[in-house]
Amino acid sequence: MPTESDILNIERDHWRFKEIVKGNIRDNLKEFISNGSILGRRGKDKVSINIPQIDTPRFRYGKKNSGGVGQGEGEPGDSLGGEPGEGEGGGKAGQAPGEHELEVDIKIHELAEILGEELQLPRIEPKGRKNIASTKERYNSIRSTGPHSLRHFKRTYREALRRQVTVGNYNPDNPIVVPIRDDMRFRSWKEEKQPETNAVIIYMMDVSGSMGDEQKEIVRIESFWIDTWLRSQYEGLETRYIIHDAVAREVDRETFFHTRESGGTMISSAYKLASDIISNEYPASDWNIYPFHFSDGDNWSLDDTDVCMALLREHILPHSNIFCYGQVVSAYGSGQFIKDLREHFSKNDQVVLSEIPGRDAIMQSIKDFLGTGK
Amino acid sequence: MGLPEPLAQYRDHIRDLSLEQGLDFFETVFVLVDYKRMCEVASFEGFPKRYPHWRFGMEFERNYKLHGYGLAKIYELVVNNDPCYAYLLEGNSDMEQKMVMAHVYGHCDFFKNNYYFARTNRKMIDTTANHGVRIRRYMDQYGIDLVEQFVDSCLSIDNLIDPFAPAARPENRIDEPLAEEEHDPRERQTVPRLKVDKSYMENWINPPEYIAEQRKIKEEKQQGRVRFPEQPERDIMGFLMEHAPLERWQRHILGMLREEALYFTPQRQTKIMNEGWASYWHSKMMTSGLADAGEIVDFAETHSATMATAPGQTNPYKIGLELFRDIEERWDKGQFGEEWNACDDFRQRSNWNRHLGMGREKIFEVRKLHNDVTFIDEFLTPAMIERLDLYNYRFDPKRGQWIIDSRDPDKVRERLLFQLTNSGQPVVVVEDANYRNRGELLLAHRTDQTGLDKTYAKRTLQNVLALWQRPVHIRTVDHRGKTVVWSHDGENFGAEKS
Numbered sequence: 029m030p031t032e033s034d035i036l037n038i039e040r041d042h043w044r045f046k047e048i049v050k051g052n053i054r055d056n057l058k059e060f061i062s063n064g065s066i067l068g069r070r071g072k073d074k075v076s077i078n079i080p081q082i083d084t085p086r087f088r089y090g091k092k093n094s095g096g097v098g099q100g101e102g103e104p105g106d107s108l109g110g111e112p113g114e115g116e117g118g119g120k121a122g123q124a125p126g127e128h129e130l131e132v133d134i135k136i137h138e139l140a141e142i143l144g145e146e147l148q149l150p151r152i153e154p155k156g157r158k159n160i161a162s163t164k165e166r167y168n169s170i171r172s173t174g175p176h177s178l179r180h181f182k183r184t185y186r187e188a189l190r191r192q193v194t195v196g197n198y199n200p201d202n203p204i205v206v207p208i209r210d211d212m213r214f215r216s217w218k219e220e221k222q223p224e225t226n227a228v229i230i231y232m233m234d235v236s237g238s239m240g241d242e243q244k245e246i247v248r249i250e251s252f253w254i255d256t257w258l259r260s261q262y263e264g265l266e267t268r269y270i271i272h273d274a275v276a277r278e279v280d281r282e283t284f285f286h287t288r289e290s291g292g293t294m295i296s297s298a299y300k301l302a303s304d305i306i307s308n309e310y311p312a313s314d315w316n317i318y319p320f321h322f323s324d325g326d327n328w329s330l331d332d333t334d335v336c337m338a339l340l341r342e343h344i345l346p347h348s349n350i351f352c353y354g355q356v357v358s359a360y361g362s363g364q365f366i367k368d369l370r371e372h373f374s375k376n377d378q379v380v381l382s383e384i385p386g387r388d389a390i391m392q393s394i395k396d397f398l399g400t401g402k
Numbered sequence: 403m404g405l406p407e408p409l410a411q412y413r414d415h416i417r418d419l420s421l422e423q424g425l426d427f428f429e430t431v432f433v434l435v436d437y438k439r440m441c442e443v444a445s446f447e448g449f450p451k452r453y454p455h456w457r458f459g460m461e462f463e464r465n466y467k468l469h470g471y472g473l474a475k476i477y478e479l480v481v482n483n484d485p486c487y488a489y490l491l492e493g494n495s496d497m498e499q500k501m502v503m504a505h506v507y508g509h510c511d512f513f514k515n516n517y518y519f520a521r522t523n524r525k526m527i528d529t530t531a532n533h534g535v536r537i538r539r540y541m542d543q544y545g546i547d548l549v550e551q552f553v554d555s556c557l558s559i560d561n562l563i564d565p566f567a568p569a570a571r572p573e574n575r576i577d578e579p580l581a582e583e584e585h586d587p588r589e590r591q592t593v594p595r596l597k598v599d600k601s602y603m604e605n606w607i608n609p610p611e612y613i614a615e616q617r618k619i620k621e622e623k624q625q626g627r628v629r630f631p632e633q634p635e636r637d638i639m640g641f642l643m644e645h646a647p648l649e650r651w652q653r654h655i656l657g658m659l660r661e662e663a664l665y666f667t668p669q670r671q672t673k674i675m676n677e678g679w680a681s682y683w684h685s686k687m688m689t690s691g692l693a694d695a696g697e698i699v700d701f702a703e704t705h706s707a708t709m710a711t712a713p714g715q716t717n718p719y720k721i722g723l724e725l726f727r728d729i730e731e732r733w734d735k736g737q738f739g740e741e742w743n744a745c746d747d748f749r750q751r752s753n754w755n756r757h758l759g760m761g762r763e764k765i766f767e768v769r770k771l772h773n774d775v776t777f778i779d780e781f782l783t784p785a786m787i788e789r790l791d792l793y794n795y796r797f798d799p800k801r802g803q804w805i806i807d808s809r810d811p812d813k814v815r816e817r818l819l820f821q822l823t824n825s826g827q828p829v830v831v832v833e834d835a836n837y838r839n840r841g842e843l844l845l846a847h848r849t850d851q852t853g854l855d856k857t858y859a860k861r862t863l864q865n866v867l868a869l870w871q872r873p874v875h876i877r878t879v880d881h882r883g884k885t886v887v888w889s890h891d892g893e894n895f896g897a898e899k900s
Contacts, residue, residue, distance in 0.1 A: 036438065036439070036442045037442065037446070037450060037451065037452075038441075038442040038445055038446065038458060038459060038462045040454055040459075041445075041454055041455060041456055041457075041458040041459030041462065042459035042462050042463060043459065044454075044456045044459055045456040045457075045459030045460045045462075045463060046459070046463070048456055053547070054456075054547065054550070054551070056551075079463065079464050079467055079468075080460075080463070081460060081464070082456070082457070082460060084457065084554065084557045084558055085558050085858050085861035085862045085864075085865065086558055086559070086560075086561050086827070086858065086862055087561070087562070087827070087828050087830055087847070087854055087858065087859060087862050087876075088827065088828065088854065088855050088858050089826075089827075089828055089852050089853070089854065089855065090852070090853045090854055090855045090856065090881065095794065095795055095796035095797065095807065095817070096714070096794070096795060096817065096821055097716050097792055097793070097794055097795075097814055097817050097818045097821060098711075098713055098714045098715055098716060098792070098793055098794075098795050098806070099711040099715065099716045099717060099720070099721075099790060099791050099792055099793070100711050100712070100713055100791050100793075101791060102713070102793065102806045103806065104793070104805075104806050104807060104808055104809060105805055105806065106805060106806045107801070107803045107804065107805050107806075108713040108714045108795055108803070108804040108805065108806065109713060186699060189699050190696075190699050193695045193696075193698055193699065194695055194696065196695075200689075
């Protein structure tokens with residue numbers, strides 16, 4: 029039985045499990061850990077997050093047997109609209125493929141909270157026009173008066189039922205519930221004042237020949253999480269995307285993540301374009317500006333690197349909250365660029381550098397970037 | 403540790419109500435816990451002093467996080483033991499606590515009276531605590547990693563037991579470690595000997611003539627004259643315990659885990675019935691006076707949430723509850739037997755009422771004698787399949803989606819029974835422990851054309867190999883329905899060339 033002591037017996041097992049997931053002990057289990065981080069797939073307005081699971085192998089039926097019995101509405105041929113599986117309340121279906129990865133659906137704004145909590149990210153202190161507040165109406169409360177178009181049926185019904193039960197004229201054998209005027213409930217809004225702050229993220233990515241699919245996937249995952257976090261911090265967040273090899277161009281989100289170019293690398297081209305975008309469209313007095321650059325660290329020439337440093341120092345840094353540089357490891361990159369940045373800006377806490385050797389390092393890298401609270 | 407007021411008062415009241423209704427249970431101890439503690443106990447599957455293992459930590463991580471994210475909540479937990487232990491969650495409303503207590507008494511009655519639970523260990527809380535002590539001691543002695551890894555291997559086959567021989571021989575198979583020196587496990591393996599309590603008795607109990615005789619039998623076996631095992635053995639855990647060349651501590655752990663697996667088997671075999679029965683009683687008691695007028699609406703809301711269904715799932719609470727109610731109604735009205743079955747006039751059937759009043763008696767009988775398979779087989783009528791909105795689903799590769807396949811009652815029933823049979827897991831037996839006359843182990847998957855998942859088979863065989871310590875094989879069918887034998891020799895895994 030649980031005793032008065034506050035120390036839980038489970039803590040030893042919990043600790044050991046976490047150590048296994050981190051890969052510190054029981055190396056042989058490592059390959060069976062499903063998705064050791066909370067990064068998951070993205071749906072329309074929901075995201076699946078994974079909680080790490082290690083499954084114990086047992087003999088089980090093969091794929092041919094996939095399928096099962098479900099319960100609910102629908103005609104033969106209708107889609108179930110997702111993966112069947114064991115949910116709360118205990119389904120028996122669980123023979124769907126991929127079920128050993130535990131996924132839960134979560135709304136994106138909740139996700140930002142979880143991320144913030146997991147990584148212990150500080151709230152961002154925005155700059156800009158702090159004193160100007162905008163008001164916003166949110167339908168999040170209930171009143172007893174209102175127009176019929178806003179009637180809340182369930183609440184109304186509940187009130188009526190409650191009243192009838194209390195006064196004793198509810199008959200379970202003939203359960204007719206008639207709401208009277210006092211039972212009516214309506215949706216209502218509250219006004220919320222919000223300081224108006226604007227932010228823009230400028231993503232720059234090296235798409236030269238040396239950046240492979242895996243490197244781009246890392247950038248995709250990482251930028252999604254950065255997006256999620258910054259969106260939770262700023263009302264109006266804009267994003268711009270720049271890709272570059274030897275020349276830079278601005279692209280839409282889709283292209284950003286799916287382009288593969290070849291050829292040389294001139295990082296300065298991207299910095300030049302970014303600095304143009306900033307000075308033409310985003311006055312620093314009104315905007316919180318976040319340039320992010322991802323590359324494998326291979327630049328064309330030392331001369332170009334010098335141009336980059338100058339652009340950063342004179343045009344980008346003075347306007348930005350922080351400048352983040354993430355370096356992914358590729359088979360071809362020399363990884364020199366981060367060293368150059370370190371050399372030039374090691375004393376400047378506006379410049380955040382992070383190396384991302386693989387997917388496992390994404391979380392740490394996000395923490396590097398956003399942990400500054402700027 | 404007593405319950406605070408008013409919970410103690412509710413408990414006494416609900417206990418009286420339950421007895422009045424004819425429920426019969428072991429004394430039930432309720433414990434009020436906070437959420438963290440609830441997650442802990444739930445992760446240990448109800449046993450607070452379980453042996454140390456990472457998977458309990460994994461469950462805890464999951465339970466606790468899901469709660470933290472507001473995605474799931476554990477309301478209640480009840481342990482089949484004498485006395486029964488049940489955990490209540492601190493901070494639940496009075497209405498919820500009443501509902502949970504009524505539900506718990508339903509479970510306790512089921513544990514005590516259902517035939518499939520009859521031989522479960524009712525002192526399991528003590529037993530698991532003892533297992534905990536033993537395994538901790540082995541960890542001290544042989545190292546955590548080594549012991550944990552062995553436990554992992556055993557867990558991999560903990561579904562390979564004989565589910566219909568609950569507790570048939572488990573105790574006498576567990577070989578309590580003796581203080582004396584161990585025999586060389588290899589030697590013990592080569593020739594079976596009688597058990598010796600005191601080592602100086604060895605030569606009297608196992609005289610040379612006896613050993614010679616045993617050796618001869620063994621040789622005959624090896625020459626294929628005697629098949630071993632003579633009958634295919636379903637209890638693979640038990641078989642390996644007796645015949646695999648294990649160290650004494652290893653055999654002991656395998657035995658303990660087998661005992662735990664057998665203990666949990668009836669819970670898997672009766673999930674629908676058990677939850678249905680408990681829901682039947684919480685619903686009955688709450689709506690006949692237990693919930694007061696101010697609570698009834700909230701009760702209805704909570705109750706309907708537990709009965710909710712989602713696409714691609716069945717809800718055992720819902721199916722079980724509805725079936726028990728249907729049985730009660732049918733036996734009250736006499737809607738069973740030859741005459742009823744022969745009648746195909748819709749109006750006559752709808753108005754059929756012989757005023758027998760046998761419903762209550764019948765459901766008590768059903769809860770005593772059935773398990774999920776027989777329960778569904780006998781009482782899930784086509785009318786109920788329709789009323790419960792049951793359907794078959796399958797994956798449609800063309801659309802890349804899961805779709806509803808059919809609502810044909812026969813197909814739904816067949817599929818549901820398949821899912822429930824052996825808890826939805828393949829039946830595997832030991833067929834030959836001297837396969838190819840090389841002391842290799844051949845397992846056989848008894849199948850009706852549904853094969854095994856190859857990746858899982860590989861990893862499971864690897865664990866069987868760790869126990870048997872010689873190459874292992876399993877016969878099953880491949881995705882084309884052709885018989886194959888997959889082999890694992892420690893280095894390579896693949897289909898055996900015939």
